[in-house]
Amino acid sequence: MGVNDFLRACALAALGTVALSKPVYTHRRAAFFEAQKLADPTYGPVPGQDPIFNTYWGKAPTWPGNLTDPVLPTKKGPPGVDDQVWQNLLAAEWIIFNFYQQAVEMFNESSFIAAGMPNTTYQRVKEIRNNEAGHLRMFQTQISETSVKPGACKYHFPYYDPASFLALGTVLEISSMAFLTGLVQQVKLDKAKGAMLTIAETETRHEVWALMDIWKMNPLGGPSDTVFPYANEVLGSTSNLVVAGSCPKENPEYPYPNQHLPALGASKNTTSFVPGATIDLAFTDPQNQPKFVPGKQYYAVFFHGLKNITVPIDTCDWPKKSINATIPAKFEQKGVIATVIADTPGAPTKDTIVAGPGIILEQPEPLGVKLAQLS
Numbered sequence: 620m621g622v623n624d625f626l627r628a629c630a631l632a633a634l635g636t637v638a639l640s641k642p643v644y645t646h647r648r649a650a651f652f653e654a655q656k657l658a659d660p661t662y663g664p665v666p667g668q669d670p671i672f673n674t675y676w677g678k679a680p681t682w683p684g685n686l687t688d689p690v691l692p693t694k695k696g697p698p699g700v701d702d703q704v705w706q707n708l709l710a711a712e713w714i715i716f717n718f719y720q721q722a723v724e725m726f727n728e729s730s731f732i733a734a735g736m737p738n739t740t741y742q743r744v745k746e747i748r749n750n751e752a753g754h755l756r757m758f759q760t761q762i763s764e765t766s767v768k769p770g771a772c773k774y775h776f777p778y779y780d781p782a783s784f785l786a787l788g789t790v791l792e793i794s795s796m797a798f799l800t801g802l803v804q805q806v807k808l809d810k811a812k813g814a815m816l817t818i819a820e821t822e823t824r825h826e827v828w829a830l831m832d833i834w835k836m837n838p839l840g841g842p843s844d845t846v847f848p849y850a851n852e853v854l855g856s857t858s859n860l861v862v863a864g865s866c867p868k869e870n871p872e873y874p875y876p877n878q879h880l881p882a883l884g885a886s887k888n889t890t891s892f893v894p895g896a897t898i899d900l901a902f903t904d905p906q907n908q909p910k911f912v913p914g915k916q917y918y919a920v921f922f923h924g925l926k927n928i929t930v931p932i933d934t935c936d937w938p939k940k941s942i943n944a945t946i947p948a949k950f951e952q953k954g955v956i957a958t959v960i961a962d963t964p965g966a967p968t969k970d971t972i973v974a975g976p977g978i979i980l981e982q983p984e985p986l987g988v989k990l991a992q993l994s
């Protein structure tokens with residue numbers, strides 16, 4: 620760290636963007652200053668050019684995943700038009716990157732082979748981890764110099780062996796494909812839309828790899844994947860993976876804005892998620908339960924492909940009796956179905972949604988059932 624770097628960071632602190640009031644340990648401070656170098660978009664390895672984002676085989680985090688501090692603004696001024704969307708996406712990317720990084724640290728080549736998976740699996744997991752580190756860098760450079768680039772929080776992921784890790788990964792990848800269809804509708808700049816599409820395509824390749832190599836199934840997912848317009852609601856449903864209070868205080872709220880909707884899942888006794896199956900709904904966060912107005916009609920709205928189908932639900936006796944809903948039999952058994960509980964058919968605006976979204980995995984469907992039984 621040079622004197623100039625130090626002075627620059629102090630000047631930034633004076634801008635009011637950060638309070639460096641508490642004394643910090645030296646190694647913490649060194650890491651903080653190293654992270655500030657990321658403010659320069661030309662600094663360090665470039666995704667699409669540097670091999671580390673593909674073929675770095677170390678167990679330690681891929682750069683810049685090892686620089687976990689937030690990157691402070693270097694200029695005062697109004698935020699870039701799409702900064703808020705990229706900040707949400709960068710914060711989500713820290714979750715995904717760490718999801719893979721923790722698996723790289725927890726497992727090795729033999730763990731996947733012992734679980735009956737191909738001998739290339741550990742290497743692929745590392746390569747996906749590297750791709751995700753490339754996303755971290757891409758999203759950092761999309762955020763303008765007047766806005767903070769969020770740092771990493773602490774996370775807890777409910778996996779304990781190679782199979783549960785890959786099952787959750789399959790859901791996370793296809794969920795990210797769905798929320799990117801919503802985020803792309805939030806950004807203003809055309810080039811930002813293009814950049815987001817390339818990320819969705821990359822996540823699709825990760826998903827297809829898992830479907831073919833790990834789950835040994837037909838990877839084709841129908842004529843289109845699922846569009847879900849309310850991306851922040853999907854991001855909001857990942858907040859259970861973030862350890863409460865663990866985020867750097869300079870980070871913006873994640874996601875922003877956040878409706879704090881009650882989480883929606885299926886009850887543990889669910890035996891099938893095929894279209895036509897009836898499921899009992901579960902509101903899985905005891906601290907955040909839905910409030911149903913007596914006498915008012917509510918609906919389960921299921922999104923698949925480019926369409927949605929609405930099913931009325933009976934909330935009268937809830938929570939004494941569970942609420943059920945039948946997954947529309949019309950849907951093909953492909954990809955995912957995103958589900959929300961709404962007070963208006965079709966959930967035409969985000970304010971009509973009262974719980975969810977819940978993501979129903981159709982490929983492979985038994986995996987979704989297993990995950991629901993575990994949750």
Ligand SMILES: *[C@@H]1O[C@H](CO)[C@@H](O)[C@H](O)[C@H]1NC(C)=O
Binds near residue numbers: 650653682685686
């Ligand atoms: C982060 O990784 C880079 C590249 O491997 C390394 O040079 C740097 O020292 C690391 N920094 C920290 C704080 O771990």
Ligand SMILES: *[C@@H]1O[C@H](CO)[C@@H](O)[C@H](O)[C@H]1NC(C)=O
Binds near residue numbers: 729730
């Ligand atoms: C993988 O980890 C297991 C358990 O920690 C260990 O016994 C094994 O030798 C490791 N295999 C490799 C290839 O590192």
Ligand SMILES: *[C@@H]1O[C@H](CO)[C@@H](O)[C@H](O)[C@H]1NC(C)=O
Binds near residue numbers: 738739
């Ligand atoms: C990995 O598996 C493939 C086929 O399943 C086999 O041909 C190859 O020899 C294996 N490689 C190693 C290093 O075990």
Ligand SMILES: *[C@@H]1O[C@H](CO)[C@@H](O)[C@H](O)[C@H]1NC(C)=O
Binds near residue numbers: 888940
């Ligand atoms: C499933 O569990 C819920 C409670 O979570 C219960 O109300 C419901 O009756 C059960 N359904 C079946 C088919 O066992």
Ligand SMILES: *[C@@H]1O[C@H](CO)[C@@H](O)[C@H](O)[C@H]1NC(C)=O
Binds near residue numbers: 897933940942943944
């Ligand atoms: C679904 O709920 C309704 C209303 O509470 C109930 O009459 C019906 O038996 C339930 N169906 C199943 C399959 O659990």
Ligand SMILES: *[C@@H]1O[C@H](CO)[C@@H](O)[C@H](O)[C@H]1NC(C)=O
Binds near residue numbers: 848926927965966967
């Ligand atoms: C769901 O479909 C209905 C009917 O086509 C449409 O009016 C509504 O806007 C759709 N909802 C969303 C969130 O796209």
